[in-house]
Amino acid sequence: MTVHVVFPAAGVGSRFGADIPKQYVSIAGKTVMEWTLLAWQDAPVDGLKIVVKAKEDETCTQILSKFDHAYQTVLGGHERFHSVMNALIYLRKHGKADDWVMVHDIARPCVRRDDIQKLLQSCKTENQGGVLAKPITDTVKRLQRSIVTTEDRSQLWAALTPQCFRLGELSSALEQAIAQNAHITDEASAIELAELPVQLIEGHGDNIKLTRSEDAALVQFYLSNQERIKHV
Numbered sequence: 730m731t732v733h734v735v736f737p738a739a740g741v742g743s744r745f746g747a748d749i750p751k752q753y754v755s756i757a758g759k760t761v762m763e764w765t766l767l768a769w770q771d772a773p774v775d776g777l778k779i780v781v782k783a784k785e786d787e788t789c790t791q792i793l794s795k796f797d798h799a800y801q802t803v804l805g806g807h808e809r810f811h812s813v814m815n816a817l818i819y820l821r822k823h824g825k826a827d828d829w830v831m832v833h834d835i836a837r838p839c840v841r842r843d844d845i846q847k848l849l850q851s852c853k854t855e856n857q858g859g860v861l862a863k864p865i866t867d868t869v870k871r872l873q874r875s876i877v878t879t880e881d882r883s884q885l886w887a888a889l890t891p892q893c894f895r896l897g898e899l900s901s902a903l904e905q906a907i908a909q910n911a912h913i914t915d916e917a918s919a920i921e922l923a924e925l926p927v928q929l930i931e932g933h934g935d936n937i938k939l940t941r942s943e944d945a946a947l948v949q950f951y952l953s954n955q956e957r958i959k960h961v
């Protein structure tokens with residue numbers, strides 16, 4: 730079964746607050762995009778590797794030219810799910826409905842190959858899509874009309890990426906979700922809306938998403954740490 734990967738990379742990084750999109754910020758000597766693509770270089774992907782980029786984004790093209798691998802690029806959309814949909818439309822023309830597609834935020838450069846492999850293996854074994862996730866370790870509060878309550882966190886997980894589903898299943902589910910104007914923040918949201926099962930596969934907590942400026946120091950630590958592990 731062919732395995733494709735999609736890297737949504739068309740965001741502007743407004744919460745990060747830099748004067749360039751956060752995927753092009755340099756951390757530990759490389760851009761975030763380079764780190765993420767390097768993390769995937771020996772991942773079990775035998776299909777297409779698609780980078781979703783913003784219109785007229787030349788930086789993306791320059792970075793991809795540094796890699797031997799031929800990445801396909803497609804244009805992003807207004808929201809992350811539009812960008813993913815554009816990639817799936819491209820994949821539907823070149824892949825098969827029962828191919829696996831893994832979607833991974835370009836803004837998550839610390840992902841571990843072992844976690845990618847663990848997710849994919851579980852999807853293949855169970856013949857069911859799934860996402861990397863980490864258990865919530867903080868007490869979770871709900872604030873509604875200035876009333877604070879505490880949620881039962883024993884069943885709460887934070888979804889990470891990659892998220893891995895069959896191309897046909899994900900494509901149809903995302904199309905339906907968009908048609909219903911649903912608020913989709915990850916691929917699993919669309920699958921759940923279609924009342925299809927999703928596996929939660931525990932991944933390492935250092936697979937963080939670079940979102941706010943204070944995340945950069947932690948990403949730098951993790952990347953340097955992993956770099957040290959690689960050389961051990």
Ligand SMILES: Nc1ccn([C@@H]2O[C@H](COP(=O)(O)OP(=O)(O)OP(=O)(O)O)[C@@H](O)[C@H]2O)c(=O)n1
Nearest residue numbers: 737738739740741742743744807808812835836
């Ligand atoms: N229209 C969009 C929005 C986001 N993304 C990508 O989806 C991932 C997760 O999104 P997020 O962390 O929200 O990135 P941004 O949208 O850039 O950040 P912000 O919401 O702070 O602007 C990122 O790799 C981002 O590049 C995308 O491909 N297309």
Ligand SMILES: C[C@](O)(CO)[C@H](O)COP(=O)(O)O
Nearest residue numbers: 809834888889890914915938
């Ligand atoms: C897909 C995701 O990374 C899973 O946690 C998250 O939903 C992306 O959210 P964002 O607001 O688009 O960064």
